[in-house]
Structure formats: C-alpha cells, structure tokens
Amino acid sequence: MSEAVTRPGITADALLASLDPLLRAWLPRQRWFAGKGRPISDFNLVSATELLPPTSELGFLHLLIQVRQPLVPGLAGGSPTLAPDCYQLLVGVRRELPPRLAPALIGHVTRGPLTGYTVYEALHDTRMSGFLLEALRMRARIGTLRFERDPRKNIDDGLAPRVLGAEQSNSSLVYGDTFILKLFRRIVPGVNPDLELPLMLARERCARVPAPAAWFLADVGDEANVLGVLQPYLKGTADGWELALRELAAGRDFSGEARALGRATAEVHLALARALPTVTLGHTQMELIAEGMADRLDTAAKAVPALQPYAPALRTTFEALADLGRGEGTWTAQRIHGDLHLGQCLRSPAGEWSLIDFEGEPSRPLSERRMPQPPVRDVAGMLRSFDYAARSREPWAPQWAGDCRAAYCAGYAEVAGRDPRMDPVLMRAYETDKAVYEVLYEARHRPDWLPVPLSAVKRLATNGPATEQH
Template sequence: MTKTAFLRPRSAPAESLESLAGLLREWLPLQRWFAGKDRPVTDLGVLSTTELFPGCLHVLVHAAHGGVPAPGGATPAGDCYQLLLGVRERPSPRLGKALIGTVRDGLLAGLTVYDALQDPRAAQLLLERLRRPGTAGPLHFEGDPAHEVPAGLVPRLLKAEQSNSSLVYGDEYILKVFRRIQPGVNPDLEVPGALARQGCHRVPAPVAWLRTTHPFKATLGVLQPYLRNAADGWTLALDALASGDDFTAQAHDLGRATADVHLALSSAFPVGAPGENGQTAAAMTERLTAAAHAVPALQPYVPGLRGAFAALATCDAGPPAQRIHGDLHLGQVLRAGREWFVIDFEGEPSRPLSERRSAHSPVRDIAGMLRSFDYAARQRRPWRPEWARRCREAYCAGYAARAGWDPRKKHGLLRAYETDRAVYEVLYEARHRPDWLPVPMAAIERLAVRGN
C-alpha cells in the first residue's frame, strides 16, 4: 500500500493538509495568477480538499492578508485560490517547475507535491472527469448533454501569462481553470451560455464545467471549443505594427463584432436605465484616490483626472446599462479567417463578482479596447500615435455601423471611462509589471488635460 492510500475517494478533512501551508505560503506568491503580490500572506488555511483521482487532490485555500478576524469571527480579508495538487512518493525529473516541495510532517510527510495541471497524465484524467457528469464530494462535473467530448485528446498547458490556467486538448477544446475563486456563478460560464442560447456565433459556447458547493457555491472551470488557427488581436496588431501594415480594416470589423456581442447581451440579460452618471463618477473618483495612494506617480495628475470624472456627472447619460464584457482588450478577441470572436467574459478579476455580473455602460468595453490600441502602438519604437488614432477611429466607426449610436459623440462618457481604465492599468502594472508602467502613465498625462 502506498503512502497516499489514506486519501478517501470523496472529501478529506481539511486539517489533513494543514502541513502543506508552509510550502504553499512560499509557492503561491510566485505564481502569475496570485493577486496579493503586494501584500504579505499572514495566514494560509485549507478550506476544502477532495481527491479527484488517485494521486491528485483538489484544494481550495484561503490566503489572508491581515491577521485580525473580521467582526463576528468572519474570515480575515484575503482571497480563495483553487489548486490541483499532484502527490507522489518519488518526484519525476520531468515535473521541473511544477514542483512545489516535499512535505515534512503530517499525513503527507515525505511526499512530494506539485502543480498537477502541468502533469499531462493528470490533465488527461481531469478531462475524463469532465466528459462524464457526476460528483466527487462537493465537486460537480456538468455539461451540455447535446455535446459529446471525445476521449483521448492530448493536453497542453498554455504558457501565456494570465490570471487563470488554461489547458488545450487536442486543439479541439480549451479548459479554463479559475484560480481566484469567489462565491457565485462566474460570468465566463454564465455569459457564453446565455449568448449561445441567443444564437450569437461570436462567442464559443461552454460544453462542460466544474463547480463546487463547499465552502460556498462557485464556478471552478469551463470547457469550450478551441478556435484552432485563430490569432489573438494583440498578436495581430503587433504583427501589423512590425511590418508597417495598416490595421484599420481589422479594427473596423472588430468594432462591428463588439456591437454584435453587446446587442446579443442586451437581449440575453435585463437592460437597465441609462447609467446614473453622478454615482459612476463618485465610484471612479474613489478608485482614483485609492490608486494614487498605492502608486505615488499618479498623485500629480489627480486634479486633472478628477475633472474628467466631474464632467461625467453633467454629460449625456448615454446608452442604457446592460451586461458587458467587462475587461475588453485586444488579448480578449480572436480572429479566425475573416471573423472576430470574443472570449474571456470573466471581467476584471480584481473586482467583486457581484460587480462583474451587474449592468454597466457599454462605453466601458469600448474604452478598454481603445486603451488596448494605445498599448499596442507603444510596443514599437519610435511610438506611432497616428497608428493608434486611426485604429481608434475605425473601431468606433465599425461599432456605430452596427449599434446605431456613435461612441465618438459621447465624448464626456468616453473620456471618463478611458480615464478610469487607465487608472486601473496604472495600479495593475505597478503591482505586476513595473516595466510597463510608462504605458498607462502616458495616457494619464494626456487624459489629465481638460478636453482630451
């Protein structure tokens, strides 16, 4: 009998894995998807453990960033993360960077633990669980009964930096495993499913998914068709810049595609009244204040940026609030042939799930894409601002052709939402990619000037 034989086929008591806390406390902050890099982990607790199959544990951990419990004994402030941990008596040299370490004490003493998503065998067994609806303790494997996923697809883990982990199976399907878990239905399951029912072809429909009921109800992962031979908008834009090619035709088509998705979303979910600009401006100002406190480089521009938000309170209310993408940029769109597709409806992971599932002005998505054209243009030296300007114009024109209203005629709205997005980018880059901070700071300098 192996040392892992103590594990049960259902749920294991959380205390059986508390000995992992020391290893995970060192390993978690090194991961690209860990959100608390700028805050020390003061406590790490295991919330749930379930054996998915022999030698592989599904674990939810809580990383606390403050040692004082909240009122009423609630969990201290922090985040919940999803881990799939492989457990072996003898580590394989092929695991390489997947290794987390060897447990020194407790029920797992002497065993080596690693990130199972980087193990092809574990990745294949995970797909097998998704192919067959069922449960494992609090975990529920579900899927579209009209869609049969074939067996034996070879997995590969995508290496691109992102806030989650994704596995591609045989270039047929892609499984997104959410890392930072919040209670509720994840929009990346909810929205594509609703759009599929609307007949919107621009978003791949979910075919299988994983959720949990403990310690709270939450979505853990989604399997969707993989668009083989597709290229993301960011790569295509950089290629165009490198070769000196124009990108306005693609940007125009992308604007039309964005409008198609917005129109489908307005049919799939309830539509509210036009946004209450005063409340929106107050929320944007509050985010600016917090960001300037965290990133001192913002502070000289705060008066001008506040002016953009103050102008929002008195300008045209704009289109009705509705469900939107929430984090739209060139990396969230794919072009296959002559068609654009929109992916990753999770929204900004740093924002609460309730906010990401609520209605917002579609101008917010438009502003995100306009900022993305600027990001792309600044990857080449010398900087080509005219390239970004032409793309922005073409994108808005394409959007207007399908939506029936022109974002360029909502100048006050567009400036405020673009400013809010740039403030978010400054905070993100300062925390995760300091070398990129000059890109959003250049936009901040421009947007802080009245009328820009």
C-alpha cells in the same frame, strides 16, 4: 471546512499541516496569486477532494484553500488582515517525481501524513489533466465537485492534454486542439460571468463567442463555486494583441482589422442586450458612477505618486460626467464584457473575430462585475488597448493608434447604429477611469510599463477629445 474526501486516516488538519510550509513558498511565485508582496498569515482548507481511488499509487488532490494575509505589507502577527482569498489548487502526490515533471514541483513533504511524498502542480501530469476531461465527459460527482456538460456537445475521450504556456490570472489546458479548459484560480462564490454570459450568448446564437461545452463546480455551503469552463479551442486563431504588434512592427495598417473588431464588439453587445435585462441610467446613477471613478482616482493617486500631479485635472472629467447626469438625458446600461482589450480577442484564419474571457476585471467584486454598465466602457477599454500597442515599441506610432481607434468606433457604429464618439463626456470618463486603473496595475505588477498609461493620463488631463493621440 466543508466535506473532505481524502485518503483514509488523513484528516483535513493533518493534510494542511503537511502542505502549509510548501505552499507558503510556492504560492507567491505563481502568476495568478493576487497577494504578492505580503506574507501569508495562515491557511484555511475550505474543501479537499481526492480525485483518484484510495488504492491508487498516485494522489490527485483538489483543494479550495483560503489564504489570509496582513493588510500592511511586511507585517504579520496581530496586524489587520484583508478578507481571505480562496484559491483552487490541483496537487499531485508521488513518492518520486519523474524528470518530465520537475518544473511542476511544489516541494518535498517533511511533516504530517504526507511525509516522504513529493507534491507538484497536477495540471502538468497528463494522467491528472486527462482525468479532468473524463470527469466532464461523464458528468461525474466526486465529493463537493460537480462536473456538468451540454448534452448537445460531443466530447471525445482520450484527447491528449497540454498546459497552455501563457498563464495569466487563471490556468488553461488544451485537449487535442479540440477543447480548452479554463481553470479559475481565485475562486469567488456566486455566478461567474465567464460561464454565465457565454451560455446566454450561445442561446442567442451569437457566433462571436465560443459556447461552453462543459463546466465544473464545487458546492460549498449554500454557494456553487464555478471552478472551470470547457470551450471549443479555436485552432489557428491569432491573438489580437500579438497580431496588432506584428502588423505594427511590419509597418502595416491595422484599421481594417480594427473596424471588423468594432463590428464584432457591437454584435456581442446587441446579443447581450437581447439576452439579459437592460436598465436606464438617470442622474442619480450617473452621479454614482462618477463618484466611483473619483474614488478610484483618489486611491490610485495615494498609491502612485507619479499620478498625483494629474489628479485635479482628471477629477474634472468625472465632475463633467456627474454634471451630465443632472441634465434631461438618459443612458442605457446592460451586461457587457467588462475587461475588453486586444488580448481578449481572437481572429480566425478566415478573418472573423471572436471575443473570449468574460470574467471581467478580477480585482473588482463579483457583484460589480455582474452589474449592467454602459457599453461605452468596453469601447473605452479597446481604445486604450490600441494605445498600449502603439506605445509598446519605439518609435511610438500615434497615427497608427488614432487610425485604429477611429476605425473601431466606426465599425461599432455600423452594427450598433450609434457611434460611441457621439457621447464624448461618457467616453472620456470611461477612458480616464481605465487609464487610472492601468496606472495602479502597472505600478504594482509591471513597473517598466508604467510610462504607457501615464502618457495617456497626461493626454487625458488636457482638454483634447478622447480620441486625440497627440
């Protein structure tokens, strides 16, 4: 364990003993917990920091805690375990929990040094969440925690905090409709692209991505772990997914917005290509990309029987990509968004689009998420998102999806100078790879949605063009 800054007389082992039984019940219920369906074998406390003075009547614990789980669901004890996941927890400690904080309850401690206390999710306590903003504003250092900020950005004190309701793989706090603090839950050592890329884009003066105002890290060993990023809160913006569904339900055309979103995506790609090195992909690299796609297909087909009938045809798509790499052509790879879909896009009241959440697909290793990739991977993700929107309601609107997909590619070409549809083999391979990922995700997390990517898989298993919707 790293340095522990807790109340006098409370050791790390004793603190963990107090929290262990409560966390075993509470963690699997959280949307951001990645290990659902498997029991927890044990915990390891990486760091523990008391953010409030020892004399305070309240406690505010910042924890980085490793969770070990068996590899095989339903087995514990001597069964093989996956590499532990590390989670960021912010835990409030009170003698009694006021009614307003009842939904944040983790549990009542019955053993160890916190016996008799109640622990809860501290983000819902305005005193605790307000403390985080003040620490960022003042560039505080507390134990292993280091709070940093852009000195050119003004951060007012006393901004009222509130938890953003739509919690996904992370948690977010909004401060006075001025800033939003994204708190990463699953912590991976190394450079987090959700801080790295927006900082780079800010230096390129790319207005399509909100520039970070502040961030905080934990120094654990030789690694700096990014824990949270504070960015401007884009008040009045519309989430791209919700906007698309609303327009679709009203029977309104969305192709104009899709075209504008294509232009915005290309602007971000061009800025990233200026800010960071690009690489040329030859036949060896293309074959490795195709091999990775085929491996992911095999893994998904083993886990989802409904995918198996289509696997042979889908594999030919990846074989075509490998064959493409054996030719004379080359392709450019660069840093990209990595998990682009309508939900990662915001439209301002003036009609301008912004891109957010550059973390990449959380299920993939950080090293892979930070590798240069063909920009068409982002394009394919957005094309899949239009298809998702069209299939999220009845009757399915294939023409609506097809118009959006074509308009998005056309808008992208207006800025990038090349239409992504001019690389049909590459586009088809990346769209297929994304659909396979979606099948596995939905089977694990949202079985009711599984027919959506399966319908795309069925289409992609034919020989029609990648933008075909029928």
